[in-house]
Amino acid sequence: MGIYLWMILFLLHNANRVEGLKFTKNPANLTVTQGNMARLGCAVEGLIEPEIMWMKDGEKLYSMDQMYITIDTHHWETYHSVKSVQQQDAGKYWCEVEHHGTVISSEPAWITVEGVPHFTLEPQDIATFPGAPFNLTCEAIGPPDPVQVLWWLGGVQEGDFRPSPSVLMVEGVNDSIKFYCEAKNARGISVSRTGTVYIKVPPDSPTNIHLDQMSDNVTLMWSPGFTGYSDLSTCTIQMSKNSGTKMKLPELQVTVPPFQHTFGGLSSHSNYSFRIRCGNEVGSSPFSPWVDFQTPEAVPSAAPKNLTFQLTEQQLSLNWAALNDEELNGRLLAYKVQWNIGGESQEPLLFKENFAHLSGGARFFNATFQVSACTVVGCGPLSMPVLIMPISAVQAQSARGHMWVGLLFGLLVATILGLLLIVLVHRRSKESQFGSAFKSSGMESVVSFTAARSFNRQGLEFPEHTLDSLGINDDLKTKLQDVLIPERLLTLGHMLGKGEFGSVREAFLKMEDSSVQKVAVKVLKTDINSSSDIEQCLKEAAYMKDFHHPNVIQLIGVSLHRRPQQRLPIPMVILPFMKHGDLHTFLLMSRLGDEPFTLSLQTLVQFMLDVARGMEYLGSKNIIHRDLAARNCMLNENMTVCVADFGLSKKIYTGDYYRQGSVSKLPVKWIALESLADNVYTTQSDVWAFGVTMWEIMARGQTPYPGVENSEVYEYLIKGERLKQPPDCPDDIYEIMHSCWSPVPKCRPSFQQLVAQLEGLCTELSPAATKEQLLYVNLEDDDDRELDSGLGATANTPGTYEPQWGVPWQCTDMEDIEKDWLVVSSGAALAIGGDYRYIIGPCGSTDRESRQSEDGRSEDIRDDEDVIINV
Structure with missing residues (x-):
């Protein structure tokens, strides 16, 4: 009972002490111009030496030069000063005093900083597609208010001042451009950070490609190159295996990040090459350079085959087939020969080559031998056991085996001959000059006939089209006598290009001296409806016939392709085969191909x-010409450009x-x-x-x-x-x-x-x-x-x-x-x-x-x- 009474008296005593503790002065609200001084004061009564703590927005303010002024024995005053007020000094301030675990606080006050606007949301860099619309946002506040915003895009003012916050709607740009905003109030103007609008482009090749071997798996890791201002979505891994000749393996497409991929099931002690390209929403990067990697060695996966022996009184000779590289899985350390005799295992023997010579052949009679290949990692499986016997015993055993095989073979031949004889006896067919006839079918004799030759009663194939059969005028026929090439001399190959008006095919032309020339054949689509259409095509060929210039493609000839059930043929234009194709594709491949290459300025000017x-x-x-373009210029094997497709190609x-x-x-x-x-x-x-x-x-x-x-x-x-x-x-x-x-x-x-x-x-x-x-x-x-x-x-x-x-x-x-x-x-x-x-x-x-x-x-x-x- 006494204890409880003492606790109550103690609490009442403390309550009286806290109750007497109070703030007699609270900080006052201040509105200060940026750069000026601000001062806040607090006074507390009820303690001899109080510890007064200043607070700002819930955080303690630590000051090394805080001073206390004694007003009375239990009455103290303190101040918090800011010599040059900035925007970050604006906020809510108050004082706190702690006494015996209890905290009392003063009334709060606010410092409001007046000055030029400060930005709460500045323009950020963005990335967009060419010509795509986008929005830019800028927000600034005072005091004093109101605050207005002015936009600058690419060094050009966009409109006039508008209230903050402001959103600028841009219809689209085609090149990277810089932008910023200005904020204005009664105190002056603030300028935001400068942002950049980037145009999204394909990324650069990955870098820092390396591999990490973990047990049986290999992890390929890389770092992305320049992302093209757009997140990378997937990466394509090309892998090839060097096994004498380089063999490409199927491509792998992986989702990124992370920028790594783990491979399993790779062959041991083998050379692999990797290269990577990554893509974003615009397109794919070029491939990185090939990175070579050799997998570690492993235990051989197969046992040596064809283990044979030769036994004499003097020595035992063993031979077996060597393992290939894929079976060996590493560098051969030795072949291990294990043997036992009488059921007891003997000390294994090691040999560098795929043969062994053991002296004292008689001691190995009835011994069993096995062999395995060993690398630095370990030894592989053992071969099938071979029992060592004298040559006479082997020959006798072999002779008995051959006898039984001969008996079984003879019985099989006799059975087959008997079956054939039965079939021939029951068959009563006769052979005529033109086939077989008179085979029995039930009770009646039915005549059947199988022709030895067949005949086409529809007549011969359509004759090949000639200039005379087309009905064109004599002058044009004279010009084209040495241009028209019979279709039978052409062998069409795979297609090189295709479009709305026709296709271009690789072909081989048989020459008069029986040699074969590789050519390109333009086959027009089936839009030939009259002889005048063909005559127009041939008239254009007559113009091309006399062209002789290193930069103009040379016409070899024109052929007429026959069409089933059609009276008129399709013209085919025969031109030299150009090794590097058309100029447009060549230029694209130099920039966007799997293996881009650089074309010097001198080369480009030479093309022009x-x-x-x-x-x-x-x-x-x-x-x-009427249709001059890079797609209608061809590149020969000497990298010389030849103008082509002047009308006759029909714009494929x-x-x-x-x-x-x-x-x-x-x-x-x-x-x-x-x-x-x-x-x-x-x-x-x-x-x-x-x-x-x-x-x-x-x-x-x-x-x-x-x-x-x-x-x-x-x-x-x-x-x-x-x-x-x-x-x-x-x-x-x-x-x-x-x-x-x-x-x-x-x-x-x-x-x-x-x-x-x-x-x-x-x-x-x-x-x-x-x-x-x-x-x-x-x-x-x-x-x-x-x-x-x-x-x-x-x-x-x-x-x-x-x-x-x-x-x-x-x-x-x-x-x-x-x-x-x-x-x-x-x-x-x-x-x-x-x-x-x-x-x-x-x-x-x-x-x-x-x-x-x-x-x-x-x-x-x-x-x-x-x-x-x-x-």
């Missing part, structure tokens, strides 16, 4: 020069063609403005297509006008827009291709001028003249980027490109009506006045041009003008 020379030659023959590539209304499919991204409008083609329109082909070469096979639909190309060009300068393209090369796209045809260079310009560039790029320099790009500052091409910039300021014309496509000796069609500023205004469609000839008129008639065929207006090959 080859095409220009071929087109100059065709122009001298009054031939208009379909992806680059666009059907405009009822007009036939056209390669709109390669066609000149005047040709798109009126389907009128001249040498100048071929020059336009050559400029686009130059762009393809510099862009390594990219599709022209990326992001512009075929149906939008005409409107895009009429506004003055043109193909943009490809990355790494020197200014002087872009200037040449840009000059090919003048809206006024007479202002475009001739192929003769283009050849001269490109020959000059080739001379500058020759190894004796200069070395191609590396390209350095300053990723930190786009404005100061320097592109060193090795060709020399044409602008006055290094790293900037200024065309050499004052007005785009300016040329001398122009009439006013032609000047009306010059664009005021690229991509800015529509053309001014006039109708450009009729400014198509070198003299600015249309009455001397070859026009397209209503039925789609070409009509030669003047004999001395360019020949247009109908496509």
